[in-house]
Amino acid sequence: MDLNVEDDFEAKSVKLQLDIEHTYVGDLYIELAHEDGFSVTIREKGTGGSAHDINELIDVPELAGKTIGGEWSLLVSDNARIDEGTVKRWALVVEAAE
Secondary structure (H helix, E strand, O other), rough: EEEEEEOOEEEEEEEEEEEEEEEHHHEEEEEEEEEOEEEEEEOOOOOOOOOOOOOEEEEEEEOOOHHHHHHHHEEEEOOOOOOOOOEEEEEEEEEEOO
């Protein structure tokens, strides 16, 4: 899933809003990647617990000081075949540096 940020500016802080329906979030690997090759692992498989669904605003401190403009991709994978899920929506919440 891709998101294009048209304005090119430096971020003071960035949060990732995630809304994912899933039967076992502990199986999920989530990565946020920019078209320039920079990427951040948001969640690694085995770190999400056994709860169902994710509806969170997640701080992404690795993006502070970075230029935000361009295409971002949210990569979500689950290699367990018994679980199902859907990314309902996602967004970047950015506070611009002054």
